[in-house]
Amino acid sequence: MNENNRIENKASHTALMAVIHRFLATYDNRIKDKGPDNLAFVFLPPKARFFLRFAFFRTVITKKLQKKVPGSYEYITARTNFFDEIFISAAKSSIDQIVFLGAGFDTRAIRFQHLTSGSIIFELDTSTTQNVKINYLKKSKIHLPENIVYVPINFNKDNLKQTLLSHGYLPQKRSLFIWEGVTMYITNESVKKTLSFIKDNSGYSSMIAFDYFYDSVIKGTSDSFGAKELSESARKIGEEFKFGIEEGLVDEFLKENGFILINHYTPQEFEKKFLRRAGRNTLGNMYGFAGHVYAKLKG
Numbered sequence: 001m002n003e004n005n006r007i008e009n010k011a012s013h014t015a016l017m018a019v020i021h022r023f024l025a026t027y028d029n030r031i032k033d034k035g036p037d038n039l040a041f042v043f044l045p046p047k048a049r050f051f052l053r054f055a056f057f058r059t060v061i062t063k064k065l066q067k068k069v070p071g072s073y074e075y076i077t078a079r080t081n082f083f084d085e086i087f088i089s090a091a092k093s094s095i096d097q098i099v100f101l102g103a104g105f106d107t108r109a110i111r112f113q114h115l116t117s118g119s120i121i122f123e124l125d126t127s128t129t130q131n132v133k134i135n136y137l138k139k140s141k142i143h144l145p146e147n148i149v150y151v152p153i154n155f156n157k158d159n160l161k162q163t164l165l166s167h168g169y170l171p172q173k174r175s176l177f178i179w180e181g182v183t184m185y186i187t188n189e190s191v192k193k194t195l196s197f198i199k200d201n202s203g204y205s206s207m208i209a210f211d212y213f214y215d216s217v218i219k220g221t222s223d224s225f226g227a228k229e230l231s232e233s234a235r236k237i238g239e240e241f242k243f244g245i246e247e248g249l250v251d252e253f254l255k256e257n258g259f260i261l262i263n264h265y266t267p268q269e270f271e272k273k274f275l276r277r278a279g280r281n282t283l284g285n286m287y288g289f290a291g292h293v294y295a296k297l298k299g
Helices: 003-009 013-025 046-051 055-068 070-091 127-137 160-165 188-202 213-220 227-236 248-256 267-274
Strands: 095-100 120-125 147-151 175-179 205-211 259-265 290-297
Touching: 003 248, 013 055, 013 070, 046 248, 055 070, 070 095, 070 175, 070 267, 070 290, 120 127, 120 160, 127 147, 160 188, 175 188, 205 213, 213 227, 248 259, 259 267, 267 290
Parallel strands: 095 120, 095 175, 120 147, 175 205
Antiparallel strands: 205 290, 259 290
16 A cells, blocks of 8 residues: 555554553653643543553553653653643734644644634644544544634645635734644655745744654664664554754754744753653653754744
């Protein structure tokens, strides 16, 4: 099965794995106030939802995940907090539009709906993943806020501008684009096309937040913590990494594509900000090759 067909016929494996990690975090007493995604359980298969209620099975699964892909649990826990923080800040500023590029099983539009009454939220993803998500939410009787617009799209085939405009997106409005766990799976050309779309089709002072891997991971030369294990795991499920930014060159990359850096976290800075409490790391080491960006349009 080629990549286009696989994407259209199977809900994202990586999206499901992220859900499992976020769910496990909701029980983790080492995390202040525990994991923030209290709706992650909704997307678990019924058997997994049943067994993972018990501490024994959660411990077994956590150990297996840590052995298979070390640093993934810590990384996703920190990443969730990073994007939550940016989403909340934008919502509190009454930003006009929030666009999730590859929303997966994201729940921010529901979890923080008390903050977003003045915003329209567009969730873009393949129809397969999106339908699974909506069905799980409805089965769990989760109220879907009226300001969420679900936008089915095949990023490999469909025109992003036409698709968004046809669902009510307004290019002149100030917007936040959230691009979580996506860039590393698409080509350099696709990344630049997406940034070009945002630059040419969003209002003054619009922003973007995204994560990325160092280019050395894509080339297979990285010896950073978790790099080889994660790359092998991604290859086995047919979701190989394709895009990266050379370490230390993210500011230059953003300027070339029409953006100004607001904030950037190296892996070490990210771990310090989102995993440490009272000066110590309460969970463990996250990936040593993932950067996180918050940027705005030039001019």
